[in-house]
Amino acid sequence: MSGTAPRGVHALARAEPDRPAIVHDGRTVSFGELDATANRLAHALAHRVAPGDRVAVLLHNRPEVFAVWGAVARLGALVVPISYRSTAPEARYVALDSGAVALVHDDGRVAGPATLGIDVEPVDVDDAELQQRPTTPPRDDYLGSPVVWMNYTSGTTGRPKGIVRPAPVPMSDAPPQPYLQFWGFGRDDVHLLTGPAYHTAPGAYAQMQLVEGALVVIMSRFDAEGCLRLIDQHRVTNSHMVPANFVRILELPADVRARYDLSSVRTIIHAAAPCPEAVKRAIIDVFPTGAIWEYYGASEGMGTVISPDDWLAHPGSVGRAFPGIDIRILDEDGEPVPAGTVGHIYISAAKGYAPSYHNAPDKTEQAWRGDRFTVGDLGALDRDGYLYIADRRTDLILRGGVNVYPAEVESALAEHADVVDSAVLGLPDERLGQRVHALVELTPGSRIGSDELRAFLAERLADVKRPTSYEFIAELPREPNGKVNKAALRAERS
Numbered sequence: 001m002s003g004t005a006p007r008g009v010h011a012l013a014r015a016e017p018d019r020p021a022i023v024h025d026g027r028t029v030s031f032g033e034l035d036a037t038a039n040r041l042a043h044a045l046a047h048r049v050a051p052g053d054r055v056a057v058l059l060h061n062r063p064e065v066f067a068v069w070g071a072v073a074r075l076g077a078l079v080v081p082i083s084y085r086s087t088a089p090e091a092r093y094v095a096l097d098s099g100a101v102a103l104v105h106d107d108g109r110v111a112g113p114a115t116l117g118i119d120v121e122p123v124d125v126d127d128a129e130l131q132q133r134p135t136t137p138p139r140d141d142y143l144g145s146p147v148v149w150m151n152y153t154s155g156t157t158g159r160p161k162g163i164v165r166p167a168p169v170p171m172s173d174a175p176p177q178p179y180l181q182f183w184g185f186g187r188d189d190v191h192l193l194t195g196p197a198y199h200t201a202p203g204a205y206a207q208m209q210l211v212e213g214a215l216v217v218i219m220s221r222f223d224a225e226g227c228l229r230l231i232d233q234h235r236v237t238n239s240h241m242v243p244a245n246f247v248r249i250l251e252l253p254a255d256v257r258a259r260y261d262l263s264s265v266r267t268i269i270h271a272a273a274p275c276p277e278a279v280k281r282a283i284i285d286v287f288p289t290g291a292i293w294e295y296y297g298a299s300e301g302m303g304t305v306i307s308p309d310d311w312l313a314h315p316g317s318v319g320r321a322f323p324g325i326d327i328r329i330l331d332e333d334g335e336p337v338p339a340g341t342v343g344h345i346y347i348s349a350a351k352g353y354a355p356s357y358h359n360a361p362d363k364t365e366q367a368w369r370g371d372r373f374t375v376g377d378l379g380a381l382d383r384d385g386y387l388y389i390a391d392r393r394t395d396l397i398l399r400g401g402v403n404v405y406p407a408e409v410e411s412a413l414a415e416h417a418d419v420v421d422s423a424v425l426g427l428p429d430e431r432l433g434q435r436v437h438a439l440v441e442l443t444p445g446s447r448i449g450s451d452e453l454r455a456f457l458a459e460r461l462a463d464v465k466r467p468t469s470y471e472f473i474a475e476l477p478r479e480p481n482g483k484v485n486k487a488a489l490r491a492e493r494s
Contacts (some may be wrong), residue, residue, distance in 0.1 A: 051076030
């Protein structure tokens with residue numbers, strides 16, 4: 001990529017206004033159009049949003065997502081993404097906890113501030129009045145600043161935690177992301193967004209490439225054959241996926257997969273959930289040689305990376321430390337453990353960034369040992385520095401690349417008058433990695449069943465968090481300290 005090539009949506013719009021930026025549902029949006037929409041949205045927010053403020057964004061996958069992010073960055077503020085799959089209480093919690101001064105939304109199931117019961121500035125991206133706003137930026141001191149997110153990641157206490165990042169710096173003109181440089185992504189790439197943009201990695205990888213002038217093709221929702229069709233049609237060169245996407249692609253009949261030319265693909269990056277070895281080997285054969293890369297990390301930061309050749313030589317590993325990152329395995333006392341020994345995974349922070357949790361100093365303190373942090377995962381390093389994940393935060397359920405914390409589900413179940421207690425576990429699922437299974441202890445004489453509990457949780461939890469199976473148990477086993485013995489329950493059902 002030329003050192004003089006324009007970078008950033010505004011610069012690209014001025015230099016190449018007709019250059020295609022986004023494709024979605026047959027519609028192509030140029031950089032000029034994307035820039036104009038970002039400026040209109042910035043004007044709609046400018047009277048309420050100041051540098052350092054937070055703006056909640058609740059949008060479905062559509063081009064306006066990137067325009068909104070650009071608008072917020074141009075005001076020196078931070079984006080707080082909210083899942084469009086959230087229930088109203090879930091969305092309200094994130095908006096209130098983050099201190100958001102505005103909410104940008106579309107006409108989805110969870111809509112504006114009035115529906116959520118919060119007092120913030122509302123901006124509906126489908127409001128016709130937006131078209132009357134100026135297409136020039138309301139201020140120019142942040143035009144070179146990158147999008148900064150304050151993502152929320154679920155916590156073991158059942159409430160999501162906001163990950164604090166430094167606010168945009170005026171005219172920072174940030175250098176290319178190291179992830180783009182590592183994989184050699186640039187302005188000639190075509191990126192396929194397969195996951196929800198509100199998720200940290202899918203949204204961030206798409207945004208990073210857009211800044212370089214690459215074309216981003218958006219899927220509203222993942223569909224296996226649709227994914228292959230878009231790769232063929234737009235000559236997609238890279239994408240970010242999760243193992244559940246691979247499973248669905250592999251479920252397609254071989255003759256259906258053969259209809260589509262996938263030769264343009266250079267890199268498919270995957271993460272977010274364990275990938276079964278059989279699935280990994282099979283998907284490596286579906287895409288061009290050398291395409292399937294894996295990494296281990298979290299919303300808090302990158303950890304390791306592994307190429308397909310390295311994975312075949314070290315099956316089951318999630319790779320070695322990403323350049324510039326150091327991985328350590330420590331015991332309960334914070335001491336290093338020998339190679340091959342399972343312990344807590346600690347990651348050095350990227351240069352200039354030390355993740356912390358909003359309104360949760362205790363959780364921030366618990367995450368750090370010296371200059372390294374942990375997200376609670378357990379693993380082991382072999383003698384060559386390859387990391388193997390042993391467990392994912394004792395109780396964490398990884399369902400199709402989405403973190404589901406049992407405490408949050410158990411808390412919702414506890415609101416039902418007939419539920420004495422519950423234990424929520426992740427059980428193996430061939431398609432999604434894990435499924436959510438609830439063991440429920442009912443009040444004596446209760447006759448409620450799984451259908452009643454499903455209906456009860458439908459108003460309280462996003463669908464991905466709701467149990468797919470229920471088991472009613474007379475008395476949950478407990479440890480000496482009174483806690484439910486989930487290890488025993490899990491062992492009996494594994």
